[in-house]
Amino acid sequence: MPVESDGDPAARAASGTHPVHNLWRLRRYLRPYAAEFAWLLVAGLAGTAAGIAVPLVVQRVVDGPIARHEPAGLLQLGGLALLLGVAEAVLIFVRRWVQSSSAVGMEATLRADVYAHLQRLPASFHDRWQSGQLLSRITSDLSVIRRFLSFGVFFLVLNLATYVVVVLLLIRLHAALGLLVAASAVPLLLIARRFGRHYHTASRRMQDQQGDVATLVEETAQGLRTMKAYGRGPELAARFTAGARTLHDTGIGKGRLLANTAALLDLVPNVTLGVVLVAGAAAAARGVLTIGELVAFASLQLMLIWPVQSLGWIIANGQEAATAADRIQEVLDTPPQIVDAPEALTLPRDAVRGRLRFERVSFCYPDAAAPVLSEIDLTIEPGETLALVGATGCGKSTLLSLVPRMHEVTGGRITVDGHDLRDLRLASLRRLVGVAFEEPTLFSMSVRENLTLGRPDADDDEIRAALALAQADFAYDLPWGLATRVGEQGLSLSGGQRQRLALARAVLGRPALLVLDDPLSALDVHTEALVEAALRQVLRTTTALLVVHRPSTISLADRVALLDGGRIVAVGRHSQLLATVPAYRALLAAEPPTGGGEGSNSPTSDGWGLVRS
Numbered sequence: 001m002p003v004e005s006d007g008d009p010a011a012r013a014a015s016g017t018h019p020v021h022n023l024w025r026l027r028r029y030l031r032p033y034a035a036e037f038a039w040l041l042v043a044g045l046a047g048t049a050a051g052i053a054v055p056l057v058v059q060r061v062v063d064g065p066i067a068r069h070e071p072a073g074l075l076q077l078g079g080l081a082l083l084l085g086v087a088e089a090v091l092i093f094v095r096r097w098v099q100s101s102s103a104v105g106m107e108a109t110l111r112a113d114v115y116a117h118l119q120r121l122p123a124s125f126h127d128r129w130q131s132g133q134l135l136s137r138i139t140s141d142l143s144v145i146r147r148f149l150s151f152g153v154f155f156l157v158l159n160l161a162t163y164v165v166v167v168l169l170l171i172r173l174h175a176a177l178g179l180l181v182a183a184s185a186v187p188l189l190l191i192a193r194r195f196g197r198h199y200h201t202a203s204r205r206m207q208d209q210q211g212d213v214a215t216l217v218e219e220t221a222q223g224l225r226t227m228k229a230y231g232r233g234p235e236l237a238a239r240f241t242a243g244a245r246t247l248h249d250t251g252i253g254k255g256r257l258l259a260n261t262a263a264l265l266d267l268v269p270n271v272t273l274g275v276v277l278v279a280g281a282a283a284a285a286r287g288v289l290t291i292g293e294l295v296a297f298a299s300l301q302l303m304l305i306w307p308v309q310s311l312g313w314i315i316a317n318g319q320e321a322a323t324a325a326d327r328i329q330e331v332l333d334t335p336p337q338i339v340d341a342p343e344a345l346t347l348p349r350d351a352v353r354g355r356l357r358f359e360r361v362s363f364c365y366p367d368a369a370a371p372v373l374s375e376i377d378l379t380i381e382p383g384e385t386l387a388l389v390g391a392t393g394c395g396k397s398t399l400l401s402l403v404p405r406m407h408e409v410t411g412g413r414i415t416v417d418g419h420d421l422r423d424l425r426l427a428s429l430r431r432l433v434g435v436a437f438e439e440p441t442l443f444s445m446s447v448r449e450n451l452t453l454g455r456p457d458a459d460d461d462e463i464r465a466a467l468a469l470a471q472a473d474f475a476y477d478l479p480w481g482l483a484t485r486v487g488e489q490g491l492s493l494s495g496g497q498r499q500r501l502a503l504a505r506a507v508l509g510r511p512a513l514l515v516l517d518d519p520l521s522a523l524d525v526h527t528e529a530l531v532e533a534a535l536r537q538v539l540r541t542t543t544a545l546l547v548v549h550r551p552s553t554i555s556l557a558d559r560v561a562l563l564d565g566g567r568i569v570a571v572g573r574h575s576q577l578l579a580t581v582p583a584y585r586a587l588l589a590a591e592p593p594t595g596g597g598e599g600s601n602s603p604t605s606d607g608w609g610l611v612r613s
């Protein structure tokens with residue numbers, strides 16, 4: 001979790017922002033529902049007015065028909081009280097009906113915006129953020145905000161209005177007692193202020209801890225096989241229990257804070273009510289107050305108990321919503337760094353020859369001490385295949401990720417046919433580049449949807465050709481053919497099957513540039529030979545950059561570049577490098593000689609066991 005400081009009120013004070021600043025910024029999501037909220041308020045206020053009118057009618061009943069023993073008048077006023085009660089019930093129903101639909105609509109819009117923003121954020125953002133934190137923000141935090149903007153704000157306004165109107169009526173009924181009730185607002189405000197300060201910190205802590213627990217659950221679900229295989233279940237369970245215990249303790253602390261405050265908030269109106277009853281009875285005995293007025297006074301004062309009691313809940317809900325808004329804005333305020341330039345170009349596939357050039361390219365991961373890649377100069381001619389080899393961790397995958405702009409170069413530039421990649425529209429670039437990463441990622445959708453991820457318009461023939469090339473015709477034999485849904489992350493398929501589908505996805509529609517990270521690593525020798533033969537056909541017409549871990553795959557390449565310490569230390573044909581670069585020889589000698597050979601299409605032997613199959 002990168003950002004914790006917002007939960008600290010001191011840090012917030014230092015930054016000069018108000019605790020509800022981020023919540024206030026979300027007001028635009030309420031705008032489309034302004035009419036609904038206006039109706040909501042009107043219905044709420046009308047319902048409250050009807051409720052307040054009932055004690056006043058009761059006052060007339062007691063001082064009129066009851067005092068004078070007139071049953072006819074009693075019936076009339078009783079009917080009016082009943083009518084007011086029914087009106088209040090209907091208005092409450094209307095309010096709740098409108099409230100739920102507008103609040104859910106607002107939450108859905110905000111969630112869609114956060115999700116869209118997450119997609120625009122670069123890979124480096126997702127590298128740094130735990131997915132559980134993002135998950136908890138996009139689910140529980142948004143629900144907290146929805147609850148506050150729909151119920152919390154509404155009851156805050158309604159309860160304030162009720163408080164003010166009732167206190168004015170009380171002052172009108174009996175000035176001294178009414179002012180006493182009004183004065184009871186002072187301790188209430190002091191209690192509320194103190195509570196708000198403490199609760200803010202506690203709710204931020206709890207929401208962050210919820211994210212940590214979500215991360216633990218997510219990691220467990222994803223790494224279940226590995227954990228089981230290594231028998232690490234108990235350790236994982238202990239980690240989860242510790243996280244859940246911390247969350248539990250914070251929840252208990254928060255609950256106690258709320259309970260203590262609720263008790264104090266409860267105490268104030270009840271003490272005031274006791275005082276008023278004694279003093280009111282004395283006033284009635286002296287004849288200063290009629291019995292009806294005393295009943296109305298007490299009934300009206302009872303109406304203040306709920307607004308005061310709910311104050312604790314509203315403040316708690318408001319604080320949670322404020323911290324949730326902070327956490328949401330931390331995501332929304334992160335600018336997507338990899339975006340289209342103002343005048344970005346769209347390059348049609350047919351107009352691209354595919355000359356890929358790295359010019360003094362360097363790259364440094366955010367917050368990393370040293371660059372991973374420095375001064376990379378490489379040119380890959382149209383239709384040429386360049387294999388990138390190097391020791392593990394030397395930056396091969398990173399170099400590949402710069403081509404579809406998953407990461408942005410931090411120095412130099414990469415061009416395709418002379419166009420800086422940053423001058424191309426991202427959508428255009430990503431249509432030109434076919435990518436298969438080291439980890440073949442599939443999604444829990446149909447095989448066809450997985451294949452056409454980057455080419456939704458691909459037709460059946462193109463899909464058939466791509467599957468044939470990747471030796472992935474097994475897809476047609478799945479229970480529902482290409483319509484078969486693969487399990488989450490494609491885990492219902494074998495590693496080799498996933499890799500072949502990922503390769504088919506990369507080559508679908510014959511992209512101008514192919515960027516493949518060890519595309520044959522999970523295949524058996526026989527399938528590897530078949531895929532290699534088919535891939536060779538595609539590579540003849542496509543510019544390709546391949547990361548190669550195994551000598552056998554080098555045979556696909558026309559030239560090889562050796563990456564060492566983030567720099568290209570040698571480029572040339574495989575046989576040249578073998579003959580002249582000791583580091584290259586040493587690197588390949590460390591690999592098991594599983595076959596492969598010279599970068600031509602004829603089988604060769606090179607003395608290092610690299611024989612193309």
Ligand SMILES: Nc1ncnc2c1ncn2[C@@H]1O[C@H](COP(=O)(O)OP(=O)(O)OP(=O)(O)O)[C@@H](O)[C@H]1O
Nearest residue numbers: 127365368372390391392393394395396397398399
């Ligand atoms: N997201 C990241 N954030 C920070 N550093 C990273 C990140 N990804 C990789 N690195 C670092 O960059 C360096 C190069 O990693 P990279 O994955 O590009 O190497 P590689 O040559 O492809 O390795 P391998 O052959 O094992 O796949 C490594 O030191 C790695 O620790």
